[in-house]
Amino acid sequence: MNVKRPGFFSLLLVCGHSLMAATVTEAEGRLTVEVPSGEDYVLSSADVSALNGRDLYKTGAGRLIISTDLKTGGWDGEIVVEEGYLRTAMNGALGGVDKGTTIRPGATLEIEDNSASYTEIHPGEPFKIGGSGVGGYGAVYATRSGPSTRTNMMFTRSNVTLTADTTVGYSGTEGFDGSCGFRASTIDMGGFALTFTKGANHGLYGGSVANPGRIEVEDRIGITLENNVNLGDHPEYTLYLGDGVSLNLQNMGGTQWNYEKSGWTLETKGDATITILTADPSGWYGPMKLGGKLTVKGSKKPGTFNGPISGPGSIVIEGGTDYFENKSDAPNSFTGGFTLNSGTAYLTGLASVPSAAHGGISGVKGAVCMTATQDEEITDDLLYGIWQGITTNATQPAFARPSDYNLDTHRSKLFDFKLDLGRDHLFSKTIEDAITVYHASQTGTLTVDSEMTGLPNFINYAGSLKFDGADEQKVSWVDVRGGTVEIASGAELNLASNAYVCAAYPNVARLKISGGYAHADSGGGTRLARNLASGEVCGRGIMEILDGAVVEESFPGNQSCVPNGWGDDERLDQGHAKSVASFYQRGGIFRTVQGVDNHIGEWLGAYYSLEGGLLHLRSTTRLAGRKRATAIFHQRGGTCLLGAGFNSACAGRPVWHYISGGTMIGTNTVYEAVRQDFENRSVSQKQGYNGVAVLTVDGSDALCELYLTADRRHWQSILVLASQHHSRGQVNLLAEGTLRCNGIKKASSALIDNVGTVLTGNIADVSFNGGVLAPNCYRSELGAIFRSFDGDDDHVRVFAGGAIIDTEEGHEWSLGAPLEAPEGNGVDSIPLPDGIVNARPWEFTAAPTVEIVDPTGVGTGATAVAIFDTVQGRVTGIKIMNRGNNYSAANAHISRGGHTNSWTVAAIVTPNVSGGFEKRGSGTLIVDKVCSYTGITRVSGGTLKLGVDAAIDASSGITLSGGTLDADSKSFNVPVCGGYGNVIGADIVRMTDDMVFDSGHLLSGSSISVDGVVSIPDGATVSVRDFGAVEHTTKRKFRIIAATGGITGDIPSIDVELAKDGWSIVLSSDGKEMFVYKPKGLKIIFR
Structure with a gap:
């Protein structure tokens, strides 16, 4: 008997749809719910009770919504959607365990996913679908009305059967991550096509495919294939990727590399991307037909592609892919060419190498390795012929000789430095002997990725020698006598002894660490690049550290072959003193060894340009450590972390420490701008040291800071000046450049050496020209900022840019020295001489030294530093760090920097002008000395306390802008106004x-x-x-x-x-x- 009754009616809103009336018909063996077009109907409790063992049929063009698990009461019937929509928003089954759910062609199943992860339906039940559904989103699609941006529908452990060509997809808010995934037990395609449409990233996560058809992914969406899906070895069937599709291969092939699971033909309509995901290798076993550019990338995992590649498209290997391997036995015929932007491409068999007529191999930034099959005869002519094909369109190609290539037979070609092959080579042969490898190709690059068990030596005379091994490569030494030696990204080079980097002017030798890991075994005096720029008259050596590189070693200071005696006076008199070791750090990490002193310029000249990355100096660092050494340390960016003292001008020559960007941090450290150890030196040796150390923090071009921090155990993080007989320590703070430290101290003016001789004449010189001094410490009462400034020539000057002192909350500091107006004339600028302006690139390899002299002998204190462009190899200008005082005239002597010439030019001298003083920070500063600066005094924070009468010059004025002036009963005749x-x-x-x-x-x-x-x-x-x-x-x-x-x-x-x-x-x-x-x-x- 058929029973018709009106369906449940409600005014509630569910999922944004009004619930209207429907017709429910009860008949023998089935319950039919007919929902009119445009109306939604929620299956009621009465309807569920009426099922009573019947199957559930949905008819009508409207929407039936099931919001409860029908099997709760033991129901095990079938759900059949004849037309219209069936919507569910629950995890679990729809139809019964045995009968399942059927979606007829012309009907649609909507999965409303408002869960935190995904809605999982049909765990284990049969599921039959067919057609493209209604509404244009597919026979089955996911949708969402909740707040999350992720929508997933998952068929798990189901037995899925296609009854017609089928489309699945997503319908929801634009920009949501909607997807439809199959993790089925079986997928019986019945020879039909399965199309994925509209969504972010659909997926086949499991199931063995039976009766294959065709799988198509429409334009500009994604699909993931996981290792549990088994397409089978059926190249006659196609996985078709639309234009802009992204295909993720997630463990595709499994841990046993079972690529037969992906034995279909992969065809692309236009450009597409394959991404190798997760921990195991993935790839594609079947043939590939490329209609456009196929980009392969990954997460440091290999991708293996076994089938032949055809079509008009191209292949591009991008960053992250460990290697791309093509094992095709049949010839590749794709004509768009092969571009390798990272990693390594292994092409097995001569037939797998694209010929020049088919685009060749271009844009190589990684390595291309070709090996021959057993039935192919290997000859040198054949290799060179293939090589010509590879290099036709190459920008930086590389090539590996086969593994059975006879090293001994061809030793002369690989190791004779007189040979210029004129092309690049990748050498992968294991080096088992302690041989010496010579390289002198004027136009080519020799790339070495071989295993080295015999500690070989390498000498590079010209061209480029690149170390690019996947595992650690251990060598005895590398001698760079010209050209460039490069440690590539991803490589690890262990220098068991030394690196010698030196070329006589005008040649340049360069050690370039573009990535990877460079280090040396500890002990035995092993120091990376310890002999940079040594051993030649005006030797020029460059060590370059780029972003992504990691270098761990005792500092590559210019030790100048000390064991060979090349640092003695005779050698210096012959011109070796003009040699310069140059270090350019543009990124990466340079970390020195704990417990080993670092030298930047020990016997000769040194230049360090820190432009990015991290420089971690874990032990004491010395700038210009011996008699004739000079050093320039220019920090333009990045971070320099000091683990111990940073000592300048140890040998009496001028030293420039210039911070114009980035941050230098000294942790629990006493920073000493000038230092000399007296314990082991005689009196006669001490008398000759008239060192000048110049520290400048300049914020003109970028924010920069020197931060000497402290803790309760190491509270004396002080900047110490002039701790050497007749030495001058100078600190210049310019243009908001910031120095944070526990005060500035001049060493005692009555130093006594180990034999009782009193050493005097040391000078402390501090200038402000817009910079910031921020005293810091954990102790609440700290005394003076400037300590022991007790000599007639000790000064703290305030130039036109003014002085800024920023004190911390809860701390009270006193000045300790007066803030003085500059006197007379100062040096305003220094023009570059024509010989430097017109110099060709790389005539200089470092900034030359600039020394300012008053021919009358009256003017003092003026200092400047040359600015060097480490990319173009040019000196671009001269920066005045301290104008000095009382100059009637001034000459600037410019020399070194890797050049044999020197110049003297007249500096421009103009009258000095006094600036003002600004008190910042919420702490207290006591002006305990009579100051002579004449600019405005501004109290921007905290308290400025007068510690003596007439502390501030009468020609000045006091402006309060958020701070307090505490006159403390001291007389003052200075106008005071609000900020x-x-x-x-x-x-x-x-x-x-x-x-x-x-x-x-x-x-x-x-x-x-x-x-x-x-x-x-x-x-x-x-x-x-x-x-x-x-x-x-x-x-x-x-x-x-x-x-x-x-x-x-x-x-x-x-x-x-x-x-x-x-x-x-x-x-x-x-x-x-x-x-x-x-x-x-x-x-x-x-x-």
């Missing part, structure tokens, strides 16, 4: 004793706070000015004076600029406060 003319702020002048106004005393601010008595002279006037656009309509009085000892003298008159009437001065009843008062209702606007 930026605003008297409504929090600026306060505070006195701890009585305050007496002189007749000419000008004081401006929000209020005066005095612990003693305020005395007001006859004729005093209080002026209300139109500062600040603030409208006062309710406040009636403003306190201008608070004195605990009371206020004496006459009530001052008042001058109100905008409101002439109604204002008055009132005194509190106790006589301790004075107010500016206005009657009720009067309105005054401060503009």
Whole structure:
């Protein structure tokens, strides 16, 4: 008997659809729910009860919504969707375990996924689908109405059967990550096509495919194939990728590399991408037909492609792919060419190499390795012929000789430095002997990725020698006498002894670490590049560290072959003193060995340009360590981390330490700008040391900071100047360049050596020209910032850019030395001589030294540094670090920098101008010395406390802009005004004793706070000015004076600029406060 009844009716909104009436028909063996077009109907509890063993049929063009698990009561029927929509939003089964669910052609199953991960349906039940559904989204599609941006529908452990050509997809908010995934037990395609449409990343995650058909992925979407799916070895069937499709191969092939699971033909309509995912190797077993560019990339995992590759497309290997391997027995015939941007391409069999007519191999940034099959005869002519085909379109190709290539037979070709092959080579043969490899190709690159068990030696005379091994490559030494030796990205080179990098002017030898890991065995004095630029008259050696490189070694200081005696006076007199070791660090990590001193310039000259990355100096570092050495350390960016002292001008020659970008951090460290160990030196040796060390922090071009931090165990992170007999230590702070340290100290002016000789004459010289000094420490009472500045020639000068001192909250510092105005004329600029301006690139390999001399002998203190472009190899200008004082004229001597010539030019001298002083930070600074600078004194934070009478020059002025001036009963004759003319702020002048106004005393601010008595002279006037656009309509009085000892003298008159009437001065009843008062209702606007 058939029973018809109206369906459940509700006004509720479910998933954005109104639930309307439906017709439910009960018949023998089935319950049919007919939902009219445009209407939604939720299967009711009455409907569920009525199932009672019946199958559920859905008819009508509307939508039936199932929101409960029908099997809860033991139901095990079939769900059949004849037409329209069936929607579910639950995990679990729809149809029964045995009968499952059927979606007829013309009907659609919607999976509404509002879960945190994915909605999983049909765990183990039969599932039959066919057709393209209704609405254009597929016979089955995922949708979402919740807030997450991820929508997934997953068929898990189901037995899926296609009954017609089938489309699956996603319908939802644009930009959501919607996908449809199959992790089925079996997928019976029935010879039909399965098309994925509309979605972010669909997937086949499991299931053996029976009765294959065709799988198509429409344009600009993604699909993932996981190792549990088994397509089988059927090249007659096709996986077709639309234009812009991304194919992820996730463990595809499994741990046993069972590539037969992907034995179909992979065909691309246009450009497509294959990404190798997760831990195991993946690839494609079947043939590939390329309609456009196929980009292969991955996560450092190999990709193997066994079938022949055809079509008009091309292959590009991108970053992350460990290697690309093509094992095709049949010839490849794709015509778009092969581009290798990273990793290694292994092409097995001569037939797998694209010929020049088919695009060749181009854009090689990794390595191409070709090996022959057993039935192919290997001859040198044949190899060279193939090589010509590979290099036709190559920008930087590489080539591996086959593994059975006879090394002994061809030793002369591989190791004879006289031979210029004119082409690049990749050498992969294991080197078992301690042989010496010579390379001198003027135009080619010899790339070595071989295993080295015999500790060979390498000498490079010209061209490029590149180490690019996947595993550690251990050599005895590398001698760079010209050209470039490069440690490539991903390689590891272990220098068991030394690297010698040196070429006589005008040639350049370069050790380039473009990536990977370079290091040397510990012990035995092994130091990477310890002999950089040594052994030649004006030797020039460059070590270059690029982003991605890791170098661990004792510092590559210029030790200059000390065991061979090349650092003695005779060698220096012959011109070796003009040699320079240059280090360019553009990125990566350079980490030195703990416990081994680092030298930048030990016997000769050295130049270090830190432009990026991390330089970690874990032990004491010395700039210019011996008698004639010079050193320039220029930090333009990156981070320099100091694990111990950084000592400059140890040998008496000038040293320039210039920070114009990045950060230098000293952790638990005493930083010494000039240092000399006396314990092991005689008096005669000490007398000759007149070292000059110049430290400059310059924020003109970029934010930069030198930060010497401290903790409770190591609180003395001090900058120490001039700890050497007759030495000058100079610190220059320019243009917001910041120095943070626990004060600046000059070593005692009465040093005593180990035999009792008193050493005197050391000078401390500090200049401000816009820079910032930020004293820091954990201790609350720290004393003076400038310590032991007790000599007549010790100065802290404030040039036109001004001085900034920033004190921390809770700390009280005193100056310890006066802030002085500069004197006379200073050096304003230095023109580059024509010989430097017109120099060809790389005539210099480093910044030359610049030494300024007053021919009259009067002027002192001027310093400058040359700026060197490490990319173009040119000197671009000269930066003045300290203008100096009392120059009537000045000459600049410019020399070294890797050049044999030297120049003397006249510097431009102009009058010095004194700048002002700004107190920043919330701490307290005591001006305990009489200062002579004449610029404005600004208190921007905390408290500026006067520690002596007339501490600030009368020609200056004090501006309060958020800070407090504590006169502390000290006399001063300096105008004081509120910050930026605003008297409504929090600026306060505070006195701890009585305050007496002189007749000419000008004081401006929000209020005066005095612990003693305020005395007001006859004729005093209080002026209300139109500062600040603030409208006062309710406040009636403003306190201008608070004195605990009371206020004496006459009530001052008042001058109100905008409101002439109604204002008055009132005194509190106790006589301790004075107010500016206005009657009720009067309105005054401060503009």
